[in-house]
Amino acid sequence: MPARTGAQFLEQLKDGREIWLNGERVEDVTKHPAFSGTAQSLAQLYDLQYEFPDVMLMESPDTGDLVGVTHLIPKSREDLDRIYRAIKLWAEQSGGLLGRSPDYLNVTFACFASRPDVWGRRGNERGAENIVQYQKFIREEDLCLTHCIINPQVDRSAPEAAQGAGEVSLHKVGETQDSIIVSGARMLATLAPFADEVAVYPGSSLRPEDSRYALAFAIPMNTPGLKFICRDSFSKARNVFDYPLSSRFDEMDAVAIFDRVEIPKDRVFLDGDTVSYNEVITDTNWRSYIVFQAMTRALTKLEFAFGLGHAIADTTGVNAYDHVQEKLGEIWSMVELTRSALVSAKAGAFEVPGTQGVYCPDERPLVALRATMPKWMGRAVELLKLVGGGGYMLTPSYQDMQGPMRSYIDRFYQAKNTGAERRIRLFRLAWDFLGSDLGGRNDLYEKFYLSDSFRMTALNYLLADKSQGQRLVDRFLAEPVSVESLEPIS
Ligand SMILES: Cc1cc2nc3c(=O)[nH]c(=O)nc-3n(C[C@H](O)[C@H](O)[C@H](O)COP(=O)(O)OP(=O)(O)OC[C@H]3O[C@@H](n4cnc5c(N)ncnc54)[C@H](O)[C@@H]3O)c2cc1C
Structure with a gap:
């Protein structure tokens, strides 16, 4: 079918x-x-x-x-x-x-x-x-x-x-x-x-x-x-x-x-x-495939969060301030690092030995991202709150918009670059993303949907190839330390 x-x-x-x-x-x-x-x-x-x-x-x-x-x-x-x-x-x-x-x-x-x-x-x-x-x-x-x-x-x-x-x-x-x-x-x-x-x-x-x-x-x-x-x-x-x-x-x-x-x-x-x-x-490399799927979705969610942050800051004019720009830049950096890790996972994909040509994404950038993403998602929500301030409470409902207060709403809820209705819709959208019941559930989801991120991060340490770091450290430890090289006490 x-x-x-x-x-x-x-x-x-x-x-x-x-x-x-x-x-x-x-x-x-x-x-x-x-x-x-x-x-x-x-x-x-x-x-x-x-x-x-x-x-x-x-x-x-x-x-x-x-x-x-x-x-x-x-x-x-x-x-x-x-x-x-x-x-x-x-x-x-x-x-x-x-x-x-x-x-x-x-x-x-x-x-x-x-x-x-x-x-x-x-x-x-x-x-x-x-x-x-x-x-x-x-x-x-x-x-x-x-x-x-x-x-x-x-x-x-x-x-x-x-x-x-x-x-x-x-x-x-x-x-x-x-x-x-x-x-x-x-x-x-x-x-x-x-x-x-x-x-x-x-x-x-x-x-x-x-x-x-x-x-x-x-x-x-x-x-x-x-x-x-x-x-x-x-x-x-x-x-x-x-x-x-x-x-x-x-x-x-x-x-x-x-x-x-x-x-x-x-x-x-x-x-x-x-x-x-x-x-x-x-042994089926499930982690690589599923994190590839999950991080592609997470990339989209971060792009959405960045879009919300930018639209809000632009609506209220706070993107004129450098510390607000810094907060939005932080979300953008998350977007870009996620995109880069996915590119890297694809570039490092390899043919799985013993299969009939099955390809597997490179696990390393994906599991690194998997460990970090729950923290980023929580941080993105926090940054959106800091950018939007009390604006999330300036959110009359659909019923209010149809009711006798509408003329007041149109006057007092306007924004720098848009009218009241669009501004309210934007802030309601963002609140549903970060503050509603669903927003709270989604924060929990990101922390636990693939086991908990604490143990995933610990697992990364256990799985990590430690040879390169060890080699760099060993170079110094192998150096003979002579007594003459020490400064004499004067
Ligand atoms: C919204 C949501 C949707 C989900 N959807 C699905 C789904 O569709 N299908 C599915 O299979 N799963 C799903 N999960 C994941 C799953 O149900 C669990 O939430 C996940 O495996 C973590 O287990 P737990 O919630 O029981 O937390 P726990 O394992 O009880 O962890 C709670 C705390 O205890 C710590 N802890 C627990 N055990 C240990 C240990 N051995 N060593 C050290 N620390 C430990 C954890 O680090 C954490 O801080 C979903 C989770 C959420 C939140």
């Missing part, structure tokens, strides 16, 4: 999935006020594939149909560039706010399917074949996936088996001839209400004795026994004038609960092998 349109995407969401919000089961996410805005935004991403087919679509290697470019298993730097452009075009539709747009898992599964040799280790040939077939399936059907790779927070200092008597973390509870049966929960599944399928794969390490937790699989969202409990909606269900971002880009985060869910064996990628569970993420 060729790439889907937005209408096809929306139609397939009406599948009886179990989504819970505020104590109620949501019957139809495309109609529910908490979800319909984001459902429409995602539908627009699917439609965009046909508006920009040269960027977004490619010929399927199996069927010849036009399918999404982000499913491509890269075989050259040019392929990486194609993938980059498709990710970027989608990211620009939300200013980088949709962290889990479908390309996130398209890129993930293209990476996984490129390494059946890794998945197939220790006799898991069937799991490896399943993941190769599954990647083709989601590419041909143009499916949207959510994923949940982390077990719930009960006691982070204890292993999975010790959390809530071993019953909380997702685990295997049985097996039939054709399926395995799983129970437990995973936090969090962003985009769950809007996804067609949920994927489970390793997100942390397991002890050898915890094999029942060593699972990787993917199933449809409407699989019996699968339930999702959402956090509060931040969409506000208000006019886009009031919340231009929350009303459209609340991608929602939900806890996934598996109550004796049957996973068909042709959808199981790993079952019980703790060694593979601890190896596949590293």
